[in-house]
Amino acid sequence: MADVKKIATRESYGNALVALAEEYPNLLVLDADLAAATKTSIFRKAYPDRHIDCGIAECNMTGIAAGLATCGKIPFISSFAMFAAGRNFEQVRNSIGYPHLNVKIGATHAGISVGEDGATHQCNEDIALMRTIPGMTIIVPSDDVEAKAAVRAAVEMDGPVYLRFGRLAVPVINDHDGYKFEVGKGVVLKEGTDVTIIATGLCVASAMEAAEKLEADGIHAEVINMHTIKPLDEDLVVKSAKKTGKVVTVEEHSVIGGLGGAVAETLSAKCPTLLKRIGVQDRFGESGPAVKLLEKFELDGAGVYKQIKEWI
Amino acid sequence: MTNLELKKVANEIRKGIVVGVHSAKAGHPGGSLSAADVFTYLYFEEMNIDPKNPKDPDRDRFVLSKGHTAPGLYSTLANRGYFPVEDLPTLRHIGAYLQGHPCMQECPGVDMSSGSLGQGISAAVGMALAGKIDQKDYRVYTLLGDGEIEEGQVWEASMFAGARHLDNLVVIVDNNGLQIDGPIEKVCSPYPIDEKFKAFNFHVINLDDAHDFDKIRAAFKEARETKGQPTAIVMKSLKGKGVSFMEGSVDWHGKAPNDEEFEIAMSDLNKIGEALQKEEA
Numbered sequence: 001m002a003d004v005k006k007i008a009t010r011e012s013y014g015n016a017l018v019a020l021a022e023e024y025p026n027l028l029v030l031d032a033d034l035a036a037a038t039k040t041s042i043f044r045k046a047y048p049d050r051h052i053d054c055g056i057a058e059c060n061m062t063g064i065a066a067g068l069a070t071c072g073k074i075p076f077i078s079s080f081a082m083f084a085a086g087r088n089f090e091q092v093r094n095s096i097g098y099p100h101l102n103v104k105i106g107a108t109h110a111g112i113s114v115g116e117d118g119a120t121h122q123c124n125e126d127i128a129l130m131r132t133i134p135g136m137t138i139i140v141p142s143d144d145v146e147a148k149a150a151v152r153a154a155v156e157m158d159g160p161v162y163l164r165f166g167r168l169a170v171p172v173i174n175d176h177d178g179y180k181f182e183v184g185k186g187v188v189l190k191e192g193t194d195v196t197i198i199a200t201g202l203c204v205a206s207a208m209e210a211a212e213k214l215e216a217d218g219i220h221a222e223v224i225n226m227h228t229i230k231p232l233d234e235d236l237v238v239k240s241a242k243k244t245g246k247v248v249t250v251e252e253h254s255v256i257g258g259l260g261g262a263v264a265e266t267l268s269a270k271c272p273t274l275l276k277r278i279g280v281q282d283r284f285g286e287s288g289p290a291v292k293l294l295e296k297f298e299l300d301g302a303g304v305y306k307q308i309k310e311w312i
Numbered sequence: 313m314t315n316l317e318l319k320k321v322a323n324e325i326r327k328g329i330v331v332g333v334h335s336a337k338a339g340h341p342g343g344s345l346s347a348a349d350v351f352t353y354l355y356f357e358e359m360n361i362d363p364k365n366p367k368d369p370d371r372d373r374f375v376l377s378k379g380h381t382a383p384g385l386y387s388t389l390a391n392r393g394y395f396p397v398e399d400l401p402t403l404r405h406i407g408a409y410l411q412g413h414p415c416m417q418e419c420p421g422v423d424m425s426s427g428s429l430g431q432g433i434s435a436a437v438g439m440a441l442a443g444k445i446d447q448k449d450y451r452v453y454t455l456l457g458d459g460e461i462e463e464g465q466v467w468e469a470s471m472f473a474g475a476r477h478l479d480n481l482v483v484i485v486d487n488n489g490l491q492i493d494g495p496i497e498k499v500c501s502p503y504p505i506d507e508k509f510k511a512f513n514f515h516v517i518n519l520d521d522a523h524d525f526d527k528i529r530a531a532f533k534e535a536r537e538t539k540g541q542p543t544a545i546v547m548k549s550l551k552g553k554g555v556s557f558m559e560g561s562v563d564w565h566g567k568a569p570n571d572e573e574f575e576i577a578m579s580d581l582n583k584i585g586e587a588l589q590k591e592e593a
Contacts, residue, residue: 028445052441054472055468055471055472055475057465057468057471057472059430059431059434059464059465059468060434060437060465060468060469060472062434063431063432063433063434063435063437063438063465063469064434064435064437064438064441064469064472065438066424066434066435066438067375067424067434067435067436067437067438067439067440067441067442068438068439068441068442069438070373070416070423070424070435070438070439070442071369071438071439071442071443071446072369072442073442073445075438090428091431091434091465094425094427094428094431095425095428095431095434095435098415098425099415099416099417099424099425100417
C-alpha cells in the first residue's frame with residue numbers, strides 16, 4: 001500500500017470547485033473562516049470575487065446561501081461537518097431543506113479522522129442528522145476521484161446536497177477507466193457469496209483490505225461502495241443480502257442513524273437479514289493521530305477484518 | 313397613493329388578518345396588526361413588484377423574518393392581487409397554501425419561507441448580496457420582531473450586512489414592545505435597539521409612530537437615499553392596532569378571537585372604515 005497515491009477528499013473538493021467554476025458562472029463558495037482548512041482556499045485564490053467569507057457565523061452563512069439560491073446562485077457552504085451539519089442543523093432544515101433550495105453543503109473534517117483536535121471537532125453524527133431532512137441528498141465519497149465526481153453531480157442536480165469530506169489523505173481507489181459515478185447507485189467493487197460488506201467514505205478502502213484478508217481465509221465477501229447514503233440504493237442492498245445472507249456496514253460515523261442505520265431500516269422492512277454495524281459505537285471520539293485513531297476504533301483494514309472474522 | 317388611500321388599504325388588510333385568524337382558530341393577530349401599516353406601505357407604495365409576475369428576477373424582495381405574523385403578509389398579498397382575498401379563511405387549514413408560517417413553494421408572492429426566528433434576516437442578506445454581485449438595483453426588505461432580535465443569528469447577519477455595506481437592504485424592527493412571555497424589557501431587554509444597529513454599521517432611523525404614513529414615507533425615503541451602509545428602521549408600533557381589545561395586550565400575541573370577539577373586532581374595523589369614507593367625502 002506504500003506506493004498508493006493518497007489525497008484528502010477536502011483537497012479534492014477545493015480542486016473540483018475550481019474545475020467547475022467556468023462552466024457554472026453562478027457557482028459561489030461561502031466559508032466561515034475555515035477556507036484554509038476546508039481547502040476552498042484553492043477556489044478563493046482562483047476566483048476571489050466568487051468566494052465569500054462570512055466570518056465565524058455558520059448559521060448566518062447558511063441563511064445567506066439560502067437567499068443567494070433564491071436569486072439563482074449555486075452556493076456551496078463550507079465548514080467542518082461538526083458545524084455545517086451539527087451547529088447548523090435547524091438552519092439547514094428550515095432555510096434550505098424546507099424550501100428545497102439549491103444549496104450544496106461541503107462538510108469537511110468529518111468523523112474521527114480529524115485526529116488531534118479531538119471529540120469536539122470529530123463529527124460522527126452528521127449523516128444521521130442530515131438523513132432526517134426530507135429531500136436532502138447525502139454523498140460520502142471514498143477517494144479523490146469519487147469526491148470530484150460527487151461535486152460535479154451535486155452542481156448538476158437541483159436541490160440541497162450534503163457532501164461529506166475528510167481531513168486525512170486517503171488512498172485513491174477509483175482511478176480506472178470503468179469508473180462511473182451515479183447519485184443513488186452503489187458500486188459493487190468485489191463480488192462474493194458469503195457476506196456483504198457495505199462501506200462508505202474512507203472505510204471503503206478498509207473494507208476492500210478486509211475482504212482480501214477474508215478471501216485468504218476462504219470467505220468470499222461481496223464489497224459495495226455506498227457513496228450515496230440518501231437516497232439509499234435499496235435494490236442493491238436487498239439483492240446482495242439475498243445472495244449472501246449476512247450484511248456488514250462499515251463507516252466512520254456513529255452506528256446510530258448513518259449508513260448502518262439506513263441499511264438496518266431497509267433490511268428490516270424488505271429483507272430481514274443478520275446485520276453487523278461497524279463504526280463508532282455510540283461514543284465520542286478522542287485526540288490522536290488519525291491513522292492511530294482508525295486503528296484504535298478498528299476502522300482500518302485490519303480492524304474491519306478482525307471484527308467481521310469474529311462475527312461471522 | 314395618498315395617505316387616505318393607504319389608510320383604507322391598511323384597514324382592509326387588518327380585516328383580512330382578523331378573518332384569517334378567526335377562521336384558523338389560531339395564529340398571531342397582535343404582531344400582524346402592529347405591522348399592517350408598514351405591510352401596506354411596502355406592497356402598495358415602496359416596492360417594485362408585479363403580482364402577475366411574482367418571480368421577476370428584477371423585483372424588490374421582502375422576507376418576513378418574524379414569520380408568525382404570516383396573517384399580515386397573506387392579507388397584504390391577497391389585497392395586492394397575488395391571490396384571492398376570499399382564500400384568506402383557508403389560513404392554517406389542511407391542504408391550504410396559507411400555511412401557519414410562510415412557505416415560498418406554496419404561496420404566490422412569498423419570497424422566502426420563514427418562521428424560525430432569526431433566520432429570515434440572513435436570507436434577506438443573501439438576496440441583497442446577490443443583487444450586488446449581479447449589479448442589479450433591486451432592494452430587499454425584511455421585517456423582524458423586537459423579541460426576535462434576541463436571537464444571536466440576527467446579529468451575525470447584521471454584522472455581515474454592515475461589513476459588506478449592503479445599502480440595498482432595509483431591516484425593519486417592529487417595536488411593539490411585547491413578546492410571548494411579556495414586555496420585552498422584562499423578558500430579556502434588547503434595548504437600546506437603535507444603538508445596537510448603529511454599532512453594527514447600519515444607518516438607523518427611529519420611526520416613532522409606525523401607524524403614521526407621513527412618517528413611514530419619510531423613513532423609507534431616507535433609507536432609499538442612504539448609500540454605503542444598510543438601513544435599520546426601528547418603528548414604535550402598537551400591538552393589536554385597530555382592534556380595541558387587542559391593542560397593547562400581550563394576550564393577543566398568538567390567540568384567535570372567538571365568534572363573539574370576532575364580531576367586536578370586525579365592528580371596530582368597520583367603524584374605522586366608515587370614518588375613512590367620511591374623511592374622503
